[in-house]
Amino acid sequence: MRVLVLGAGYAGVTLARDLERSLPDSADLIVVNDAPTHLVQHEVHRAIRHPTIADAISLPLDDLFDRAEVVIDRVTGLDRDARRVHLADGDSLRYDYCAVCLGGETNYFGIPGVEEHALPLKRLADAAAIRERFFEACTHGGTVVIGGAGLSGVQIAGELAALRDEEDAATDIVVLEQLGTVAPAFAPAFQRAVRDELLDCGVEIRTETTVERATESTVETDTGDIDYDMLIWAGGIGGSEAMANERPPVRADLRLDARTFVVGDAARAVDADGEPVPASASAAIREAKVVAKNIADQVRYAQHDEHGDFPPRPDPYRFDVPGWIVSIGDSAVAQVGPQIFRGSAAKAMKATVGAGYLTTVGAVSQAVTLVEEELHE
Template identity: 75%
Template sequence: MRVLVLGAGYAGLTLARTLERRLPDAVELTIVNDSPYHLVQHEVHRAIRHPDVADVIEVPLDEALTRAEVVVDRVTDIDRTNQRVHLAEPGTLGYDYCAVCLGATTAYYDIPGLESHAIPLKSLDDAAAIHERYFEACSDGGTVVVGGAGLSGIQVAGELAALRRESDAHTNIVLVEQMNTVAPTFPEPFQRAVRDELLDCGVEIRTETTVESVTASTIETDTGTLEYEMLVWAGGIAGQEAMESNRPTVRADLRLDERTYVVGDAARAVDADGKPVPASAAAAIREARVVAENIAEQVAFERDGDPGDFPPRPQPYRFEVPGWIVSVGDSAVAQVGPSIFCGSAAKAMKATVGAGHLTSVGAISKAVDLVEEELNA
């Protein structure tokens, strides 16, 4: 019997580590990832300003896992009918149970010129490209536009503002958002605090502005034309190629079928209370723990259960996250319950969250380094 975990982001690595403890040794556990590393995605923006942080936020999978087989390859297709996964390198892997944790890619919404002229932020290579482009084109002035004022766009704008200050440049940094506020899917007190921090950093905020087309030097919006030297796009997410570029909607059991789960940003999940689950690391990690327990129970029933018994009913996922945290350059904003924290208190919370995740995947020395990086930012 084999259990496949596709992807080693927050959901995939959490799920695989939990299954290592819960599955019998006789059950094969295989994790497929396009890199031999787990990436702490919510810290990638730090590499825009400090490229050396890459060493802290990449965790080798062979160090994070104890018995799972690691296959470094790209998933190209998932054949649920025949329970086989196709890889970029010629070959397939069969499975009895599969958890799709492939995350999401950047959504460009078919906006003319956008994909060819914008830099996304999904990887350390993207962060390096933003860093290089900034010093090539923007360190002596000009305009950097960040598209999308969700958490990723907020963190990119804040980091670029801090880089501007450190390089003593005169760059304009403009954050563009289609909705009427920054962090539009979050509570109003959080939105207001984030907006204040961005303005304190010297970021120009243009809400209710829709990008309609992009050329090498201009952005056409419904409110006018923006000239720019660099465009970073953080305006939304889409499904991976292996999922036919879709993020399927799954109910609280997070299943596509009886043997295939979709976890984290790869799906649009609706939780046990009927609420949509936001794409976030916190949700992905918690979803993964529920799915791991459900797969372990199904495997145990299939191996040892009475054929006359009903199979176990999967436990539903309920979205419960204590709060939200976002970096804004050298500062941060956190909401815990109804309380809002900014500055050093929020930075300490951000450091604790990141270090807690690294500790949970066995990277204790990297956790210490990340605390130093966050608190000294």
Template identity: 60%
Template sequence: MRVAVLGAGYAGLALAQRLERRLPAPVDIVVVDESPTHLVQHEVHRVIRRPGVAEAITLPLRDVLDRAEIVTERVERVDTEAGFAELADGTELEYDYGAVCLGAETNFYDLSGVEEHALPLKRVHHAEAIRERFLDVCASGGTAVVGGAGLSGVQTAGELATLAQERAASERVDIVLLEQFDSVAPSFPEHFQRAVHDELEARNVEIRTNTPVQRADAERIELTDGTLPYDLFVWTGGIRGTDAMDGERPVVRNDLRLTDRTFVVGDAARALDADGQAVPASASAAIREAGTVAQNLERVVNAELDGRGTGFEVRMKPYRFEIPGWIVSVGDGAVAQVGPKVVTGPAAKAMKTTVGAGYLGSVRAVEKVAELVEAELDA
């Protein structure tokens, strides 16, 4: 029997590690990812200001997986009903049970010129490109625009603003954060939004809410209320499914199954939990979803190995969305929400460092912890 994990982001790595512990030895576990490394995605914005962070947040898969076969190849298409994936090298990978953990890609919403002229922030090389372009802005003066004020946009704007201060640019550098809704961090509680707004303003980020982007060219962004010249344009305005899933993020059942043989986990899916609550796309949710899927895969695999798979409905565990809070870095500061309480300042920054170090420890990348903690504290 073969169990395939397609993608090794937060959901994929967490799931593969749990399956290595839970599934019987005769079951083959295959992990497929286009990269031989796992990226700690929620820290990639740090590379804009601290390039050395890239080493701390890049984990070789072979170092954090034991028995799984690792296939380094891009997944081009997944047939979730038939149970196979087409890979970029032309091979087909068949599986008895699988989990699509391919994450999501930047959504440019077919806005004319935006994909062509804006830089996304999904990979280390994106952060490096943003840094290189922004250093030119710092040297000569100008405007950097971040489209989208979700957590990724907030963190990007915070890094740019703090980098400009550190560089003590002799020419004026403006950081503008655009959001189509009426607040920054629009998916989060109001008191969290206010704290994030205040942290951005303290770093001289100009915040424009209720300001949708219409289109862009190489020099200007057209907004609903005029045009905005720019020297650097970063787009963090939303996500879509990967091309392997036809650009879709399918809705999955509360046990996170899409079909009888295929689960879809993390940002690759739009999930409703056991209470019917929509699950937001986040690292925390993806990791916790992986725990539920690992238990469900263990149940169905053992039922089939025991001969109970035919005509026997295995009882599946529903996923319940329970996140203790949220945390976001804003340049050299942070905002955290724990329960109803919002924390800023050194306490929030310490919490952010703890979260990053705790994640690395949880995936057995202990040697990376000191590197990340040093980089966080230096930030």
């Protein structure tokens, strides 16, 4: 019996570590990832201003797993009929059960010129490119335009505003959002607090503004053109190559079929209450725990070969997180239940959550480094 976990982001690492404990000893567990490290994605924006944080948020996969075999390669295709996963090096892997945890890629929505001229932020190399471009083009003035005011766009804007202030630069930072508010997927009180923090940082916010085209130096929108010196795109999440650049819809059991699950940002999930699940690290981690149990149950049933019994019914995933936290430069906004926190209280919560995650995967020294970076900026 062979179980594949595709991707080693939050969902993949959580799922594989749980499967290491719950799968029968006779089952093979393989993790496929395009890099030998696990990236703590929600801290990548920090590397724009503090490149040294890279060591704290990039964890070797060999240190995270005890039992799983790690294959370093890029997944290029998934053949569910043949139950095979195709890899960039030309090989393929057969599976009995598979969890697709490949995350999402930057979605440019086919807007002319955006993919060609904008910088994304998905990896450490992207953070380094943004930092380099800022020092090349923006420390003596100019304009940075950020497309998208979801949590990623908000964090990028806050980090660049803080970097601008550290460098005493006269740079304008403009966030564009097609919808009517920043952080549009979240509760109104959280949205208002995020907006206030951005404004306090000196970030200009333009909501209800649709990007229609980008050239080498201008963003064309339905409310007017904006000349820029650096364009960053955080406008949406697209699917991976292996999923035909789509994020397939899945129900609360998170299954594409009886043998194939999709977890985290790789899918558009609806939970047990029929509610859409927002793309977030906390949701991905909780989804992964449900899927790990369901796969382990299915494998144990198959190995017992008790054909007279009904197979175990998969547990559904129900979206339930205690709150939300977003960094904005040297500050943060947190929501816990109905309460909103800003400033030092929210920043302390952010440090605690980040360190707590690193501790759960055994990266204690990196957790200490992350807390120091968060609280002593």
